[in-house]
Amino acid sequence: MTTTTATVDLRQVIKTYGSTRALQGVSLQLGTGVTGLLGPNGAGKTTLLRIVATVLAADSGEVRVLGEDPTESEGRLSIRRRLGYFPQEPGYYASLSAFDFVDYLAVLKEMTDRRVRHDEVRRVLSEVGLADVAHKRIKALSGGMKRRVIVAQALLGDPDLLVLDEPAAGLDPEQRLRFRETVSAIAERHTVLLSTHMTEDVAALCQHVVVMNGGQVLSEGTPDALVETARGRVWVSDKPDPAAQVSWRTGSGQHRLIGDPPSGSELAEPAMEDAYLLLVGKAANAEPVSPSPSRWRRQ
């Protein structure tokens, strides 16, 4: 085993479900800060996060999380004690209040002192803006509030590693802003691994971006570096171009085109979304994916 100081260190990790290869030799080293995981559905993001969260075992490859080996039970216990996890489909005990549910999970996080635990539950609920509805039953909360309950439980105990699988889905803009602030604050001291479809969240939050597709890492680096890969390949035109790699009509009535320059178009300032679409391209809808070589990889 190669020693590393990275919080999450994956080397040639493979995971298959029957005949489907969810991860095909993924290697990643992640440290402090927020790492965004971008990719289309079926890219392998959730499988990767589950392995990091010790919920799923890799078939092969080396995995070390927080310096521990999750294939060993002692290592797994150590990781889970320092982990905050927001699964893709978290589930709730709908008949419990937000406070009781988070308190229940806090017990399972080995917070056995009642007074300390209750203080901590109040803190995390306040941090996600649920202090006022803490004693309402979860089934009476809105969809966004329910997701914030799960975010709150992930924050219990100020974990060293926060693994969040599409946590911002369903949050309104104000909640997302608050969520970003919370995650940013945690990321100053700890590692956050965030899977999302929302490129604006990645642009706003992440110091590091990993783009996956077809169970492979297509590219990784800083958000700015990712955006730069699209410079000179994003165009604005009055009419659509069938030859464009990706194109869509914007709210102003113009067409945004990604790929080679069509005639009569103007070069546009690239955004995170452009770079992501350029990278994933039409492969997002095609299986199996043939990953394009990374042209912007920075370690």
Place this chain on the structure above:
Amino acid sequence: MEIILLIAVFGLASWRLRPRHGSIDPASIVGPVASSPTTEWGVVVPLARAETRRVLLHPAFIVGVLLTPLMLVAATSDPESWRAVSGGVALGLVPLGWMTIIASNLVALRPSRSGTEELLAALPAPQSTRTGAMLATVVGPTVISAVFAVAALVLVGRGTTVLSGSIEPLETLAGILIVAGAVTVGVAVARWLPGGGWGIASVFVVIFLQARFLDVTTWPWNRSQGDPMRFIGFLAEGTNSGANFLEFRPAAWHLVYLAALSVLMGGLALARDGLRRNVRILIGGALAITLVAGWIQTRPMSEAQVAARVSFLLDPDEHQVCQQVDDVTYCAYQDFLVDVPDWIDRVGATLAALPTEARDSRPPLEVRQRPAIVISDSDCSPEGYLTTLTSAIASRIAVDDLWPADGDVHPPFGSDHFPCSSRDAFGFFLAVQTGAWAVGLPPAPHGANVRCVASGQARSAIALWAAAVASPDGERTLRDVTNDGSQGFPLITFADWDSPPTWGVDYAVADAGLAVDMLGLAPGDVRDVLADNWDRWTDPATTTKMLASEFGLTAPASATQMPSRTDCA
């Protein structure tokens, strides 16, 4: 039919209780973390507190709590002895046990039903800790059932009925342990068969096992009440055959057996998360204790135990306490002495209704307790008393020794009543025996249930009349006895039974009709008429037509198609 019903219920429950949210396949979850005593016990206690609230507030448990008072009332109504009440309380707690299985099962299954399995899998406390906490919730339902049991015993104790014997806590504890065991069953089923329908199915399995294999008079073994193999059932009926001194079920060992079974189920639940050393020890120990306790329970009686019980039945003089009141001797076993005042009232009232010549013409009356030849089984069907005894005892008893034709009045164990009815007959059946003694008819059956027919004999109507006069609500009781099951048959019978089992005479329905008519006359006038010629009216040759004519009543119709039975001499 039962299997189809079981499948239908299970299918419906499985569909209704299916996991509602997409969740990770539990088999793909990495597995339990390493256990350490500090980790687990530190978490188990607060977690158990939280889970106990969930179980106690679960709708299934609440339904059980609401049903329990009704069940306790039903199971302890018309009590005859504290032993019956103590066992009845245990029986009344059984439905709470069923609902506890469902409640604890569904609470244990909540992670998969709510889709939180993946979330919980990433937390330090492993499923074994959650299982341990779920098993620790046993305290809640146990305390609730104990409160119910104590309340039921207190309420029965405050009732007006005087009960023989004393409270038997070991009998009642069986019901409490059954509720406790229900928690472990629910959790074990949840861990090994993770689907809500299985919890409900397990209730049916428990009922099926108890009712079909471990109860009396059920397919396929038709176990007798005295068969000790029944003791491996969950709620094992006693073998007392109506009297405590005949009991040989080791009640304490049955409790050990139930407790060990519960621990065994708990161990099996924990084994789902790995056969760790302490779990292996738990399962091994519980299994060993279960087997030992089961084995001890099913041991046949020793020679001394058999001899003692045979002596109780065949040598009543040695074991009964006798007292004399108004020249009548009353003898009862120790446990039934509380019944003697009622006997004195009823026998005295019956004799008072008749002319003094009735006593003067007969040898001194002895009222001596002995078992009825035919009793009611758990299905309210008639069952020969000897068949309820364990074979070791029954084989040493000759029917003529236990039920000699001595001409005495013989109250049975417990009160004499309509089969499977809580209706109080106020000692009417004993009064009929007394009336029969007074008029020279055999009061009680003897031998192998030998009786005689007194159809058309005036004395039979007199005996029934005297009993009805001497008993509270006697006319209604006499009418009901007459109409209970006869339905065109010329002799009085209970529905689906033979004659009332403690009577030595098969009375004719027509003669009972005359007795009812005589109740319309002033009792003193009837007594005076009878006193004028007592020998004539008690002569077997004197007919009911003559009696009816004497009182100006309609003569009963002659019975047709009378069964060929021996006439009373």
